[in-house]
């Protein structure tokens with residue numbers, strides 16, 4: 001892989017949004033590490049993108065046990081996540097823990113692991129959150145709570161890393177046309193209508209906006225909703 005290019009790590013690169021982000025960053029000339037748990041799918045994506053490589057990490061395992069052999073990381077984009085529906089009354093504690101393990105603790109652990117290399121690059125961390133924060137429909141408690149916790153994590157990290165030159169940005173997308181949204185709509189009992197949702201490529205374009213912001217500015221957070 002080329003040494004001189006900026007380095008990006010995209011977590012959840014096998015997912016709808018993560019894949020689009022990985023493609024966009026590759027097109028922008030980044031060396032892209034494709035992080036996720038499905039090794040075969042990551043390898044297949046790596047074969048399509050120049051200067052990319054798979055990095056197999058499962059957020060339900062200890063991410064520190066799978067070291068990444070790069071001295072610096074310019075951009076870390078967190079796109080891994082799981083959705084779960086179920087009322088407080090019916091959702092078992094194990095499922096609450098799994099949602100928090102992937103949507104929060106995995107993000108925390110992997111970010112901590114890469115922090116020295118992000119500092120070395122005065123890099124950027126981008127958290128793909130959700131408009132579900134600060135509110136929740138009935139039956140969405142675990143997902144919404146995990147995303148609210150992720151929001152607060154992002155704020156803390158932002159404050160802590162200012163002096164290290166690492167910028168943290170949270171993007172809150174509305175509905176995006178991916179497999180996860182299919183699951184959401186199934187749970188809601190409504191049709192999957194991708195033409196009414198954001199495309200994953202539009203979320204990827206928002207990531208590029210963050211990265212193209214001049215150095216004297218810092219986009220700390222923004223909401224991205226479908227235009228109709």
Ligand SMILES: NC(=O)c1ccc[n+]([C@@H]2O[C@H](COP(=O)([O-])OP(=O)(O)OC[C@H]3O[C@@H](n4cnc5c(N)ncnc54)[C@H](OP(=O)(O)O)[C@@H]3O)[C@@H](O)[C@H]2O)c1
Nearest residue numbers: 012014015016017058059060080081130175176178180181
């Ligand atoms: N789709 C929407 O409408 C929407 C809206 C707002 C926010 N978001 C957020 O955007 C992010 C991406 O969502 P998406 O729509 O792209 O979903 P997706 O297509 O279902 O992709 C989810 C990604 O997370 C990965 N993942 C799941 N469990 C994991 C684990 N234990 N360890 C590592 N990776 C794991 C998946 O890997 P596998 O391929 O191995 O399953 C996949 O790459 C999520 O955080 C989601 O909450 C989505």
